[in-house]
Amino acid sequence: SQQGEEDPQALSIQEGENATMNCSYKTSINNLQWYRQNSGRGLVHLILIRSNEREKHSGRLRVTLDTSKKSSSLLITASRAADTASYFCATDRRDNTNAGKSTFGDGTTLTVKP
Amino acid sequence: EAQVTQNPRYLITVTGKKLTVTCSQNMNHEYMSWYRQDPGLGLRQIYYSMNVEVTDKGDVPEGYKVSRKEKRNFPLILESPSPNQTSLYFCASSLTERSPLHFGNGTRLTVT
Numbered sequence: 001s002q003q004g005e006e007d008p009q010a011l012s013i014q015e016g017e018n019a020t021m022n023c024s025y026k027t028s029i030n031n032l033q034w035y036r037q038n039s040g041r042g043l044v045h046l047i048l049i050r051s052n053e054r055e056k057h058s059g060r061l062r063v064t065l066d067t068s069k070k071s072s073s074l075l076i077t078a079s080r081a082a083d084t085a086s087y088f089c090a091t092d093r094r095d096n097t098n099a100g101k102s103t104f105g106d107g108t109t110l111t112v113k114p
Numbered sequence: 115e116a117q118v119t120q121n122p123r124y125l126i127t128v129t130g131k132k133l134t135v136t137c138s139q140n141m142n143h144e145y146m147s148w149y150r151q152d153p154g155l156g157l158r159q160i161y162y163s164m165n166v167e168v169t170d171k172g173d174v175p176e177g178y179k180v181s182r183k184e185k186r187n188f189p190l191i192l193e194s195p196s197p198n199q200t201s202l203y204f205c206a207s208s209l210t211e212r213s214p215l216h217f218g219n220g221t222r223l224t225v226t
Contacts, residue, residue: 043204
């Protein structure tokens with residue numbers, strides 16, 4: 001099964017509302033990253049949170065990390081139609097034998113209606 | 115402009131005909147990686163490279179080869195493509211294996 005799994009698979013909200021996506025993972029990590037993908041295009045990095053950090057902000061984005069529960073959440077506040085995209089979490093591996101391996105979840109498809 | 119360039123963007127080929135998808139980055143990144151994206155399966159890592167002449171298998175390496183002879187280039191080779199390799203492929207690079215990844219625009223491959 002996937003190291004990173006996002007929840008929900010799909011989310012539909014009205015413009016101005018907040019959107020929350022969750023990610024769970026299985027092994028110990030160094031960093032967790034969130035990426036955005038517009039339909040069929042390359043992924044774009046949004047934010048990186050290290051394993052010793054609990055919360056990070058970037059503009060309208062807020063990411064939390066709970067290493068005891070092996071989970072992270074991405075909150076997008078005051079959403080806009082332009083936020084419509086798929087969002088993925090990605091984890092690396094802490095163990096040296098898997099250094100360099102990265103695992104992406106299946107993604108959450110967010111639709112923001114104008 | 116800092117970028118990861120993949121070519122071609124679209125490729126239709128037949129079973130067994132060897133092909134190469136090129137990937138080049140101009141950011142002097144040490145780490146490069148290939149992924150395939152399939153509906154319902156997210157992105158899965160095929161191969162990665164921590165530096166020149168250093169490559170390792172990801173989670174789905176079967177049927178693929180890579181090489182890293184120069185820092186900027188990381189081609190993906192399908193020696194004998196099969197229909198189950200029909201997918202959207204992404205190349206990505208980063209300063210180190212723990213840094214944010216920069217992605218190319220993808221190569222949509224169809225094997226008939």
